[in-house]
Amino acid sequence: MELIYTPQQQDFRMEIRDWLREHVPTDKLASFDTAEGFAAHREWEKTLASGNWGMVTWPEAYGGRGCDLIEWLIFEEEYYRAGAPLRVNQNGIFLLGPTLMEYGTPAQKERFISAMASGQEMWAQGWSEPGAGSDMAAIRCRADRDGDDFIINGQKIWSTRAVFADWVFGLFRSDPSSSRHHGLSFILVPLNAPGVTVRPIPQLNGLPGFAEIFFDDVRVSAENLIGGEGEGWSIAMSTAGFERGLMLRSPARFQQASKKLVELYRERRNDILDLSIEDAVVKCYMDAEAYALSTYQTASRLQQGAKIGPESSCNKIYWSELDIKIHETALSLLGAHAEVEQSDAPDQSVVSAWLDGFLFSQSGPIYAGTNEIQRNIIAERLLGLPRR
Amino acid sequence: MDFTFNEEQYFFQQTLKDFLTDNVTPASIRRRWDSDDGFDQDAWRSLCELGTSATQIPEDCGGLGLRFDDIIMMIQACGQAALPEPLVEHSFIAAPLLAQLHASQPSERVADILAAMASGEAMVLTASMINPYVNFAHSATHVLLQFGDDLHLIDSKDCTLTHVTSVDRSRRLAEVKCQPNGTTCLTNGRLGSELWQATLNRGALANAAQLLGLAETLVQMAVKHASDREQFGKPVGVNQAVKHLLADCAVKIEFAKPVVYRAAYTLAVAPNRADWAVSHAKVSATEAAQLAARHCIQVFGAMGYTWECDVHIWAKRVWALANEWGDVGFHKNRIHEWLVQPKALLGPEFTFGRRNIRDVEHID
Numbered sequence: 112m113e114l115i116y117t118p119q120q121q122d123f124r125m126e127i128r129d130w131l132r133e134h135v136p137t138d139k140l141a142s143f144d145t146a147e148g149f150a151a152h153r154e155w156e157k158t159l160a161s162g163n164w165g166m167v168t169w170p171e172a173y174g175g176r177g178c179d180l181i182e183w184l185i186f187e188e189e190y191y192r193a194g195a196p197l198r199v200n201q202n203g204i205f206l207l208g209p210t211l212m213e214y215g216t217p218a219q220k221e222r223f224i225s226a227m228a229s230g231q232e233m234w235a236q237g238w239s240e241p242g243a244g245s246d247m248a249a250i251r252c253r254a255d256r257d258g259d260d261f262i263i264n265g266q267k268i269w270s271t272r273a274v275f276a277d278w279v280f281g282l283f284r285s286d287p288s289s290s291r292h293h294g295l296s297f298i299l300v301p302l303n304a305p306g307v308t309v310r311p312i313p314q315l316n317g318l319p320g321f322a323e324i325f326f327d328d329v330r331v332s333a334e335n336l337i338g339g340e341g342e343g344w345s346i347a348m349s350t351a352g353f354e355r356g357l358m359l360r361s362p363a364r365f366q367q368a369s370k371k372l373v374e375l376y377r378e379r380r381n382d383i384l385d386l387s388i389e390d391a392v393v394k395c396y397m398d399a400e401a402y403a404l405s406t407y408q409t410a411s412r413l414q415q416g417a418k419i420g421p422e423s424s425c426n427k428i429y430w431s432e433l434d435i436k437i438h439e440t441a442l443s444l445l446g447a448h449a450e451v452e453q454s455d456a457p458d459q460s461v462v463s464a465w466l467d468g469f470l471f472s473q474s475g476p477i478y479a480g481t482n483e484i485q486r487n488i489i490a491e492r493l494l495g496l497p498r499r
Numbered sequence: 500m501d502f503t504f505n506e507e508q509y510f511f512q513q514t515l516k517d518f519l520t521d522n523v524t525p526a527s528i529r530r531r532w533d534s535d536d537g538f539d540q541d542a543w544r545s546l547c548e549l550g551t552s553a554t555q556i557p558e559d560c561g562g563l564g565l566r567f568d569d570i571i572m573m574i575q576a577c578g579q580a581a582l583p584e585p586l587v588e589h590s591f592i593a594a595p596l597l598a599q600l601h602a603s604q605p606s607e608r609v610a611d612i613l614a615a616m617a618s619g620e621a622m623v624l625t626a627s628m629i630n631p632y633v634n635f636a637h638s639a640t641h642v643l644l645q646f647g648d649d650l651h652l653i654d655s656k657d658c659t660l661t662h663v664t665s666v667d668r669s670r671r672l673a674e675v676k677c678q679p680n681g682t683t684c685l686t687n688g689r690l691g692s693e694l695w696q697a698t699l700n701r702g703a704l705a706n707a708a709q710l711l712g713l714a715e716t717l718v719q720m721a722v723k724h725a726s727d728r729e730q731f732g733k734p735v736g737v738n739q740a741v742k743h744l745l746a747d748c749a750v751k752i753e754f755a756k757p758v759v760y761r762a763a764y765t766l767a768v769a770p771n772r773a774d775w776a777v778s779h780a781k782v783s784a785t786e787a788a789q790l791a792a793r794h795c796i797q798v799f800g801a802m803g804y805t806w807e808c809d810v811h812i813w814a815k816r817v818w819a820l821a822n823e824w825g826d827v828g829f830h831k832n833r834i835h836e837w838l839v840q841p842k843a844l845l846g847p848e849f850t851f852g853r854r855n856i857r858d859v860e861h862i863d
């Protein structure tokens with residue numbers, strides 16, 4: 112155990128810090144759930160790529176820097192510290208990217224990874240369907256083999272950023288006689304293909320952050336099949352899948368939010384009457400740091416060759432509950448102003464940011480496998496309680 | 500940056516764990532409850548022969564000179580077994596206190612007592628001002644007494660003990676009264692104050708690591724019971740309400756672990772700058788263990804509320820250790836005081852403190 116950064120890691124931190132200081136836009140970009148904001152975020156991804164910061168853990172050949180997981184954590188820390196824009200292409204870089212690295216053919220990596228890292232192509236993910244939420248194995252959307260193509264028919268739902276994205280990846284039933292997790296294939300579909308209809312769904316804040324996607328005889332080349340036909344489920348659930356769980360929400364995000372919470376608390380603590388707020392602030396700061404420590408521990412273990420196990424289901428519960436607590440506490444500190452979404456008040460942007468974060472925090476326990484499903488996994492696979 | 504334990508550290512833990520599994524059973528713990536002194540001499544002798552009492556003692560005094568992060572999982576193992584004997588108090592709190600004193604102010608007297616502690620000849624416990632009672636004072640040969648900033652080494656023959664009964668029958672508590680004087684004083688002033696501050700941190704962290712171990716065993720017991728006990732024709736553990744009680748404990752335990760381990764590392768490399776890390780550990784581990792105790796009792800049903808069922812061996816230790824070496828309020832306050840300081844280094848880049856940011860100029 113040596114909890115000290117090496118000189119190289121410290122240099123790396125400073126390199127990122129200097130680069131971000133010069134490049135992070137001074138004005139906050141509009142939400143990426145608007146057309147204008149999406150375009151601005153896409154530009155930002157290109158700027159990141161121009162400095163080779165698109166996805167630091169990828170090999171240089173794909174626009175990365177071949178960084179290890181510790182360096183990735185350092186990158187994330189500096190990224191959130193600098194208040195840089197959220198990653199509009201996180202579905203691609205954090206979720207699809209690692210899967211392509213593990214299962215993609217050289218041609219597929221060539222085709223998709225650089226375009227992803229360079230901000231050229233934005234990705235949506237398509238797992239959920241109206242009848243397949245927590246029970247993802249109930250997927251019905253079909254991909255029928257037709258020579259060198261698949262013909263896709265059916266519907267996906269809740270697909271984040273699909274309104275403005277270029278591609279969607281997801282699971283489709285390629286064997287019509289199959290059921291449950293058999294006969295599913297992992298396929299990439301361009302959202303501008305004939306027969307694709309994307310219908311925006313306004314989220315809690317009124318913006319179209321996700322969408323329904325309808326597929327009506329959509330023809331895609333079998334070159335877009337990742338891994339073997341019918342092997343989609345195990346690819347989606349693979350080790351890479353666990354590592355995605357590690358990357359989806361990096362601790363720095365919550366550490367930065369809890370730092371802001373402490374600052375808000377310092378400003379307002381003399382005006383508050385609720386005795387539980389002091390406790391909540393302390394707790395949020397501690398928990399964000401605990402999440403960071405846990406992630407460093409996991410990253411260290413993975414670097415020594417260990418594999419992530421079912422304990423990673425604890426992460427999802429921990430950060431999503433922490434996110435709610437941070438934002439709830441901030442709203443308590445803001446008091447009666449907290450509900451104001453728009454006004455001419457000089458500090459309105461502060462209130463709006465907390466309020467928007469609070470609304471979004473409500474979704475944390477739902478997406479990426481609900482917290483109830485995570486608790487089932489922990490109970491059965493980590494603790495060994497009987498399934499039935 | 501490497502947040503893993505090495506093979507040797509796992510080996511120390513495993514050796515102790517194996518011994519405790521074989522020798523410290525619920526039945527043997529209950530036999531201690533029925534005895535006068537609550538102390539198993541054979542177990543104590545074997546623990547010392549294993550070398551556990553020597554781990555924190557410098558090599559030139561006959562010890563192994565290990566760091567606190569080397570032995571933190573051994574303390575956790577003591578919690579897992581709910582070990583009654585004061586191994587933690589002797590080996591992991593009193594010994595490093597004297598070792599730290601010896602490092603800054605070497606003396607033959609301290610070297611001798613350290614050597615006697617390593618072999619198990621002497622049993623030394625600390626009477627710190629933050630704790631009203633000393634556990635197993637009647638079995639000790641010496642007591643390290645805090646008197647303001649003074650550190651006194653007092654022969655236990657010169658102490659008057661007033662016994663009280665703990666809710667945890669494994670703990671044998673006494674108020675210790677004695678007459679410290681010039682000859683009993685080992686050090687005082689600034690060094691004394693530093694030693695006691697570090698000792699409070701070691702005590703709090705040692706309790707945190709034990710609480711972690713206690714919580715792990717409580718969850719294991721609950722899982723076993725929920726898998727065996729049937730109602731409505733199936734194990735009670737198939738019900739989600741039961742599963743989720745225990746999953747919540749697992750989450751708390753999982754995230755208390757790295758906090759405890761980080762604090763052990765901080766104590767090893769910077770004992771006087773570890774307040775924040777230690778308080779964080781004590782709070783997290785206490786909350787995890789208290790939840791585990793409560794949910795474990797719930798999962799056991801009425802059985803969990805009985806004297807006969809072994810759950811209370813662990814649960815009561817949780818309730819006792821939760822408030823020793825500073826309760827949650829004490830430790831949250833230390834964190835709070837730090838957080839409200841305008842100069843506190845907050846944010847993602849400071850997880851491991853400032854000294855890792857080489858170019859201090861860059862800190863805006």
Ligand SMILES: Cc1cc2nc3c(=O)[nH]c(=O)nc-3n(C[C@H](O)[C@H](O)[C@H](O)COP(=O)(O)OP(=O)(O)OC[C@H]3O[C@@H](n4cnc5c(N)ncnc54)[C@H](O)[C@@H]3O)c2cc1C
Pocket residue numbers: 235236237238239240243244245246268269270271272321474477478479480481482483484487739
């Ligand atoms: C902001 C946001 C973004 C999303 N982005 C995407 C995306 O990009 N792509 C995509 O494919 N999907 C996306 N989703 C969908 C998400 O994956 C699903 O919402 C999630 O899997 C739950 O499915 P459901 O909404 O149908 O809820 P249901 O499965 O209907 O669950 C309803 C409630 O019942 C509980 N429940 C269900 N089954 C069990 C069980 N076995 N045990 C205990 N409790 C149970 C759930 O926990 C939940 O509380 C997104 C969702 C949100 C909120």
